[in-house]
Amino acid sequence: MDKMLDDIWVYLAASPLLWLTVTLMVYLAGQWLFERSGGQAWFNPVALSIILLASLLLLTGVPYATYFKGAQFIHFLLGPATVALAIPLYLHWNRVRQLFLPVIVGLLAGSITAILSAVGLAGLLGGSPRTLLSLVPKSVTTPVAMGVAEKIGGIPSLTAVIVILTGVVGAVAAPTLLNMLRIRDEAVQGFAIGVAAHGIGTARALQISSMAGAFAGLAIGLNALLTSLLAPVIVRLLHVSFNL
Amino acid sequence: MIGALAILLGLQLIGEVAVQISGVPIPGPVVGMLLLFSVLRWRKSLPYKLRKTAETLLSHLSLLFIPAGVGIIQHGARLADEWLALLAAMVLSTLITVAITALVMQWIIRIQRRTRRDG
Numbered sequence A: 001m002d003k004m005l006d007d008i009w010v011y012l013a014a015s016p017l018l019w020l021t022v023t024l025m026v027y028l029a030g031q032w033l034f035e036r037s038g039g040q041a042w043f044n045p046v047a048l049s050i051i052l053l054a055s056l057l058l059l060t061g062v063p064y065a066t067y068f069k070g071a072q073f074i075h076f077l078l079g080p081a082t083v084a085l086a087i088p089l090y091l092h093w094n095r096v097r098q099l100f101l102p103v104i105v106g107l108l109a110g111s112i113t114a115i116l117s118a119v120g121l122a123g124l125l126g127g128s129p130r131t132l133l134s135l136v137p138k139s140v141t142t143p144v145a146m147g148v149a150e151k152i153g154g155i156p157s158l159t160a161v162i163v164i165l166t167g168v169v170g171a172v173a174a175p176t177l178l179n180m181l182r183i184r185d186e187a188v189q190g191f192a193i194g195v196a197a198h199g200i201g202t203a204r205a206l207q208i209s210s211m212a213g214a215f216a217g218l219a220i221g222l223n224a225l226l227t228s229l230l231a232p233v234i235v236r237l238l239h240v241s242f243n244l
Numbered sequence B: 001m002i003g004a005l006a007i008l009l010g011l012q013l014i015g016e017v018a019v020q021i022s023g024v025p026i027p028g029p030v031v032g033m034l035l036l037f038s039v040l041r042w043r044k045s046l047p048y049k050l051r052k053t054a055e056t057l058l059s060h061l062s063l064l065f066i067p068a069g070v071g072i073i074q075h076g077a078r079l080a081d082e083w084l085a086l087l088a089a090m091v092l093s094t095l096i097t098v099a100i101t102a103l104v105m106q107w108i109i110r111i112q113r114r115t116r117r118d119g
Helices: A002-036 A045-060 A064-076 A078-084 A086-091 A093-098 A100-124 A129-135 A142-152 A156-180 A186-208 A210-242 B002-022 B028-043 B048-059 B061-118
Strands: none
Touching: A002 A045, A002 A064, A002 B061, A045 A064, A045 A156, A045 B061, A064 A078, A064 B061, A078 A086, A078 A142, A078 A186, A078 B002, A078 B028, A078 B048, A078 B061, A086 A093, A086 A210, A086 B028, A086 B048, A093 A100, A093 A210, A100 A129, A100 A186, A100 A210, A100 B061, A129 A142, A129 A156, A129 B061, A142 A156, A142 A210, A142 B028, A156 A186, A156 B061, A186 A210, A186 B048, A186 B061, A210 B028, B002 B028, B002 B048, B048 B061
16 A cells, blocks of 8 residues: 555655756757757758657657646746746837837738738638637637637637647748848847747747847737737637638 | 846736736737837837747747647547647648738738838
């Protein structure tokens, strides 16, 4: 009996430590691979880490809830990191103020495009109503997106996954796309990546320059704000017009 | 570093409480970010330690998304059924959003420059 209690205790005490440590180590390995590849966008450390960790959990049969008990300490830091985005914004405030009108109009265009194009494309390709609702906040930073999904009847945990994959797509493809479109202004590059691909895009934008990072960070905050206001309205309109 | 972390968490906490009380549909951390920005603008200075801590946190921003991303293993069935719709929405819609945002912004900047030059 004592032995069994011991085992359970060891298991419970060890599991958060185990998965927290494994997540950090996998991320470091992903970073190392990314650097070894010479910064090849396809070796995105987030994507690599998620694939590795998901495979590991599926192979060992460890449920996500057990994993998250350890990984939540990392997840939790999304909050203070969002607050910290005030710092690049403060450092580049002069440029932001100069671009006030382009920022506001670009935000409106981008935010509405993100919602309608995601729901529209998935709808055309036979996505189920709950999947469509989970897609609405896909370009917004994770904690906010999950809240929005819950409010409009989507599945918050599915939204979290969609948001992160969206971020990876943005981080991988946006710089090339912006080059093709001949967008050279780092402020514009950063803002567009931030609107479409939130924090993961911002991590990429910070590699372009601190200025691009500042505008991406600004975009995360503004798009989170606008989408939480717009999503319920757009969903109501879609309900009325398509009987979603 | 602990002091800086306390500032970031404290402002997030104030943000969360403000959102709970007011019922405004803005996320707490975003309110915290606006508060920190306002304080910095008002004080017109950025403490070195706060800047260091924030930059460390932001340089590993992508790490923070991994735990939620691993949640993909909970949605195997839905992904298998609806992978095409989801893939199209995530890839195409994201590219379209990047392009539209950048082009609209660039367009407004050009208009502003032209009006400034002509006016």
